[in-house]
Amino acid sequence: MNQPEAKPCADAALQPIRRVEGEPLFAEPWEAQALALAVALQQAGCFTAVEWADALGVAIKRAQAGGDPDDGSSYYLHVLDALERLVQEKKIASADLLAAKKAAWVDAYEHTPHGKPVELR
Amino acid sequence: MPYSLSNHPHHHDHQPAHGHSDVPSDPALRTKALESLLTEKGLVDPAAIDAWVEAYEKKIGPRRGAQVVARAWVDPNFKGRLLRDATGAIETLGFLGREAQHIVVVENTPAIHNLVVCTLCSCYPWGLLGLPPRWYKAAPYRARAVIDPRGVLAEFGLALGDEVEVRVWDSTAELRYLVLPERPGGTEHLSEAELAALVTRDAMIGVAKAGALREGRA
Incomplete structure (x- = not known):
């Protein structure tokens, strides 16, 4: 049995549940890719499903504490945050390495003429 | 602003210039950074990532x-x-x-x-x-x-x-x-x-x- 304890965020308890018909699963392609990466790393044995859910829960709580509305619209930012932190905790890549790779992508976009495929150099 | 890599000491300001490809959003860039790093390490296969996304978007x-x-x-x-x-x-x-x-x-x-x-x-x-x-x-x-x-x-x-x-x-x-x-x-x-x-x-x-x-x- 797994009956939950009530320990929710007080503000959220006052909000209506907002449903939108026909809403796409992903607002932008990166959202799907970030979630797929999290699944792939679990399948590769880098972390367990429990570690993933814990990291995601921590990311959500941290965002709430920082004023995030946690209304579902920022969910994939929490996914991305959890993924980056787990990758670092598991020593797969450091924050510096992630930042350097991100900067390399920015550089690639800024130096690729419009219309050409953007690739890391 | 809140979505740049935390604990990262450097700041990269990406003001778009003219003529080049549009620089994606910060979370899109962070995702690309992760995907390319994890691919280089042999932990993920980009084709499998695409297949997973397509399955959940269209089939499952x-x-x-x-x-x-x-x-x-x-x-x-x-x-x-x-x-x-x-x-x-x-x-x-x-x-x-x-x-x-x-x-x-x-x-x-x-x-x-x-x-x-x-x-x-x-x-x-x-x-x-x-x-x-x-x-x-x-x-x-x-x-x-x-x-x-x-x-x-x-x-x-x-x-x-x-x-x-x-x-x-x-x-x-x-x-x-x-x-x-x-x-x-x-x-x-x-x-x-x-x-x-x-x-x-x-x-x-x-x-x-x-x-x-x-x-x-x-």
Whole structure:
């Protein structure tokens, strides 16, 4: 049995549940890719499903504490945050390495003429 | 601003210049950085990532869960096994595959109504229902399903009598719940496939009854 304890965020308890018909699963392609990466790393044995859910829960709580509305619209930012932190905790890549790779992508976009495929150099 | 890499000492300002490709958003860049690093390390295969996304966007939805429910409605032996060992029963239908998760099925009856939530994040039986709707992942549902389940159900248009006990189940990474809704009355003549068409995603989360809606709401 797994009956939950009530320990929710007080503000959220006052909000209506907002449903939108026909809403796409992903607002932008990166959202799907970030979630797929999290699944792939679990399948590769880098972390367990429990570690993933814990990291995601921590990311959500941290965002709430920082004023995030946690209304579902920022969910994939929490996914991305959890993924980056787990990758670092598991020593797969450091924050510096992630930042350097991100900067390399920015550089690639800024130096690729419009219309050409953007690739890391 | 809040989404740049934390603890990162450098700051990169990316003012777009003219003529080059548009620089993607910060989260898109962070995702690309992760994907390229993980690919270089041989931990992910970009083709598999694309295939996973396409499967969840186009193929895997609540229909598998609906087929499980319809089978349980027509086959008492299957239903018995489903309630005892859902993961094993569902595997006989070939639905769990690589993303096998431990599934527990909880049965609605005239006296008991079950409602599923993940108070922590978004744990959900993906292999049976597809990815969860946004409201399932949002704080209002996660919080209120526990403290005011009847109010939540009323908001979804489901008014239950006081004699009905409402049970709330908190999904985790290890244990994911699926509601077996009550078979609607007057459906004795329907085929298994026709019955499956009455089973919505919302009915299997427990915020609706089977047959109450023709299509799951987004």
